[in-house]
Amino acid sequence: MNDAIFENFKKFLHKEGLKYTSERKIILSEVLKRRDHFDADELAADMRTSGLKVSRATVYRTLDILHEIGVVNKASLGHKHQHYENMVGRQHHDHLVCLNCDKVIEFVDEEIEQKQIEVCKSLGFEIKRHTLQIFGYCSYCIPLMKDK
Amino acid sequence: MNDAIFENFKKFLHKEGLKYTSERKIILSEVLKRRDHFDADELAADMRTSGLKVSRATVYRTLDILHEIGVVNKASLGHKHQHYENMVGRQHHDHLVCLNCDKVIEFVDEEIEQKQIEVCKSLGFEIKRHTLQIFGYCSYCIPLMKDK
DNA sequence: GTTGCTGCAAACCCTTTGCATAGGA
DNA sequence: TCCTATGCAAAGGGTTTGCAGCAAC
Numbered sequence: 001m002n003d004a005i006f007e008n009f010k011k012f013l014h015k016e017g018l019k020y021t022s023e024r025k026i027i028l029s030e031v032l033k034r035r036d037h038f039d040a041d042e043l044a045a046d047m048r049t050s051g052l053k054v055s056r057a058t059v060y061r062t063l064d065i066l067h068e069i070g071v072v073n074k075a076s077l078g079h080k081h082q083h084y085e086n087m088v089g090r091q092h093h094d095h096l097v098c099l100n101c102d103k104v105i106e107f108v109d110e111e112i113e114q115k116q117i118e119v120c121k122s123l124g125f126e127i128k129r130h131t132l133q134i135f136g137y138c139s140y141c142i143p144l145m146k147d148k
Numbered sequence: 149m150n151d152a153i154f155e156n157f158k159k160f161l162h163k164e165g166l167k168y169t170s171e172r173k174i175i176l177s178e179v180l181k182r183r184d185h186f187d188a189d190e191l192a193a194d195m196r197t198s199g200l201k202v203s204r205a206t207v208y209r210t211l212d213i214l215h216e217i218g219v220v221n222k223a224s225l226g227h228k229h230q231h232y233e234n235m236v237g238r239q240h241h242d243h244l245v246c247l248n249c250d251k252v253i254e255f256v257d258e259e260i261e262q263k264q265i266e267v268c269k270s271l272g273f274e275i276k277r278h279t280l281q282i283f284g285y286c287s288y289c290i291p292l293m294k295d296k
Numbered sequence: 297g298t299t300g301c302t303g304c305a306a307a308c309c310c311t312t313t314g315c316a317t318a319g320g321a
Numbered sequence: 322t323c324c325t326a327t328g329c330a331a332a333g334g335g336t337t338t339g340c341a342g343c344a345a346c
Contacts, residue, residue: 019300019345041335055303060336076224080311081335096273105271112263116282119257124287125244132280134264139272167320167325189310203328208311228336229310 002032005071005088012069023054027062031072037083037104077104078135094132100141150180153219153236160217171202175210179220185231185243185252225252226283242280248289
């Protein structure tokens with residue numbers, strides 16, 4: 001079923017006058033295996049470990065393209081670097097981030113989504129994307145925090 | 149009325165064994181004059197223009213303290229640097245950010261706030277802070293975007 | 297063959313830090 | 322006096338970029 005994604009990627013690149021290179025294919029395939037919130041460097045390092053030699057620069061450049069076509073989502077999870085996540089077959093969601101263990105919990109609340117649309121409509125604002133992050137302590141870390 | 153804020157600042161610093169220096173007073177007073185979303189460098193530059201010579205490093209260091217005591221809020225508004233805003237006399241709010249003109253519109257929606265609390269409660273997550281940004285086009289820029 | 301891509305290293309940008317000196321308490 | 326703060330410049334960390342050689346098309 002991923003064939004369609006590679007096909008779309010190829011079509012998009014062609015449409016933009018860009019090339020369907022082996023590095024781009026490799027990066028796409030590695031991204032599609034992911035179910036976590038990774039950063040560009042992490043992806044590059046994991047690829048290197050797997051014997052896939054693609055430079056960091058190319059990873060950054062390709063993640064940009066994949067973001068543009070919606071294959072990955074970019075998220076600011078409270079670190080100084082960006083995180084990415086594979087969005088294939090998934091819908092928009094928000095994040096809870098544990099300040100102690102860095103765990104990320106995803107959630108969707110339809111009312112929150114709906115309300116955002118209403119707010120924008122009432123202000124004449126055209127939404128392109130939206131991102132809600134809640135920082136705090138997950139259930140495992142709350143007891144640990146009490147001790148301090 | 150700002151006297152109380154300076155007094156609190158002084159008390160906080162004293163409690164932490166820190167010093168109530170003239171640079172810190174100057175930075176606090178400049179921050180209190182602001183009603184916009186500024187970054188550290190901008191604040192430092194504006195201060196320099198006004199003849200107030202405080203180093204960038206001190207501005208960063210002091211903004212951290214002011215953030216800790218809630219005088220300023222830190223926000224990621226889609227740039228690679230942080231933005232700050234004076235929070236004195238203000239409540240938590242969310243941001244609409246225009247991707248064309250960079251304008252920032254603030255809003256609060258009680259239902260969104262409430263829903264976030266409910267989601268966290270149901271997941272056993274203890275909220276420390278939360279931040280919702282909506283990126284898109286403001287009413288002034290929507291017509292300009294059509295032309296492209 | 298043409299044109300865009302890659303890898304490398306250097307550049308960049310924002311932010312933090314080490315250190316010598318200044319200045320609150 | 323004691324000890325933290327400041328300013329400077331350098332380091333840091335993530336990301337982007339210029340360029341020469343390389344690979345799609």
